[in-house]
Amino acid sequence: MASIKAEYIWIDGVKPTAGLRSKTKILPGPVQLLNQIPSWGFDGSSTEQADGHSSDCLLIPVRFVKDPIRGGSHILVLCEVMNPDGSVHVSNTRAKTREIAEKYKEHDSWFGIEQEYNLFLGERPFGFPKEGYPAPQGPYYCGVGADKIFGRQLVEAHLESCIQAGLTISGINSEVMPGQWEFQVGPVGALAASDELWLGRWLLARIGENFGLTVHFSPKPMLGDWNGAGAHTNFSTKAMREEGGIKVIEEACRALEAKHSEHIAVYGAGNGARLTGKHETCSIDEFRFGESDRGASIRIPVFTTKNKKGYLEDRRPAANMDPYQVTARIIETVCAKPTSLKKEEKPVKIAQKKVAGKK
Ligand code: ADP
Ligand code: MN
Ligand code: MN
Ligand code: MN
Numbered sequence: 001m002a003s004i005k006a007e008y009i010w011i012d013g014v015k016p017t018a019g020l021r022s023k024t025k026i027l028p029g030p031v032q033l034l035n036q037i038p039s040w041g042f043d044g045s046s047t048e049q050a051d052g053h054s055s056d057c058l059l060i061p062v063r064f065v066k067d068p069i070r071g072g073s074h075i076l077v078l079c080e081v082m083n084p085d086g087s088v089h090v091s092n093t094r095a096k097t098r099e100i101a102e103k104y105k106e107h108d109s110w111f112g113i114e115q116e117y118n119l120f121l122g123e124r125p126f127g128f129p130k131e132g133y134p135a136p137q138g139p140y141y142c143g144v145g146a147d148k149i150f151g152r153q154l155v156e157a158h159l160e161s162c163i164q165a166g167l168t169i170s171g172i173n174s175e176v177m178p179g180q181w182e183f184q185v186g187p188v189g190a191l192a193a194s195d196e197l198w199l200g201r202w203l204l205a206r207i208g209e210n211f212g213l214t215v216h217f218s219p220k221p222m223l224g225d226w227n228g229a230g231a232h233t234n235f236s237t238k239a240m241r242e243e244g245g246i247k248v249i250e251e252a253c254r255a256l257e258a259k260h261s262e263h264i265a266v267y268g269a270g271n272g273a274r275l276t277g278k279h280e281t282c283s284i285d286e287f288r289f290g291e292s293d294r295g296a297s298i299r300i301p302v303f304t305t306k307n308k309k310g311y312l313e314d315r316r317p318a319a320n321m322d323p324y325q326v327t328a329r330i331i332e333t334v335c336a337k338p339t340s341l342k343k344e345e346k347p348v349k350i351a352q353k354k355v356a357g358k359k
Helices: 094-103 152-165 190-211 245-258 260-264 302-307 323-335 345-358
Strands: 003-011 020-028 040-043 056-066 075-082 110-121 169-174 180-188 214-216 233-236 289-291 298-300 312-314
Touching (some): 094 190, 110 190, 152 169, 152 180, 152 190, 190 214, 233 323, 245 260, 245 289, 245 298, 245 312, 260 323
Parallel strands (some): 289 298
Antiparallel strands (some): 003 020, 056 075, 110 180, 110 214, 110 233, 169 180
16 A cells, blocks of 8 residues: 555634644555545644643644645545644534534525635736836736736646645636736535635645745735726525525525624625725625625625526635635524524514504
8 A cells, every 4th residue: 555645734813813724644555545645743832832842732623635736546635624622623613514414404504605816926016016016007917928826827726736636616807907817616515615715725825836926815906096806606495495595595684784794704805905995896894785786795696686596706805715604604694593494574573563653
């Protein structure tokens, strides 16, 4: 049996935005099942996950995929971080998402996440001249040509690696700012979408090394008239995808409205610089939902309106958000309320309210 390289990947404790770490363990290969991959440990004092005198943290493998970089039977192993006694480490946000996804599993929630990011060459956005600024935004989004597109080689290599790893990547596109791109994962369940997003981010940063480019997830990498970077989170439940789903989607929007600030609290650090009401965003202090409205907090896509069922797009999450926290928060807000409301109940309530108001 030939040895294989297993790249153990975990999320660190850096605040306010956690980052990715990884290291390699040689295992007797090949590996077919998760339980063939041993737990491991690391020095938490170097990752803001422990202090110096008691620094051991545990790595518990939770998902593995083929390693598209090393190829062969080599694997990437996504891990949850635990304390030495086996309890959940404070930086481990996946554990809660695991519970929430299980608790509300009969809703069969699907997530599709659009990860925007900016490529940087040193201190400058890739595609920006050494001094001054490039031509204003306009031609770069979904553009073609060496004067508009910066980093396609990296982006193509990343897309291919995601497919080789078996991630449910659903597409890529160049974005509004030079050197800005997006990849999408899903639609799949909360845990899979979040795990795959983190793995996709790791692959991006790792492949960026080969090109000497760094990947930034800052919500507003350049101040001024340059688009920020978001992580639009598309969401549906079984009821939303079925006949009459549009009603369920509208109810969900109202539930999301009532919990706006709780959502913003976990939608990424520094998001206020991005959610200004300009550059296809709704202001961070407002909540609006609307059909095909890219200036809304929640957009109902045109096909959802047409088919009267489908999904909603939460446009608020920032590019640096933690998908475990975002997906768990959305499920809690939308699924915690009863979904078996009779269709007639809601309008009657509103009518009664109006009458009461007139008195
Ligand atoms: P946009 O027009 O906002 O740029 P994209 O095509 O980039 O949209 O992304 C749409 C996302 O919606 C994809 O990640 C896709 O996987 C996801 N998606 C599609 N159908 C559903 C669904 N029923 N529930 C949740 N997400 C979905
Ligand atoms: Mn998109
Ligand atoms: Mn986009
Ligand atoms: Mn979008």
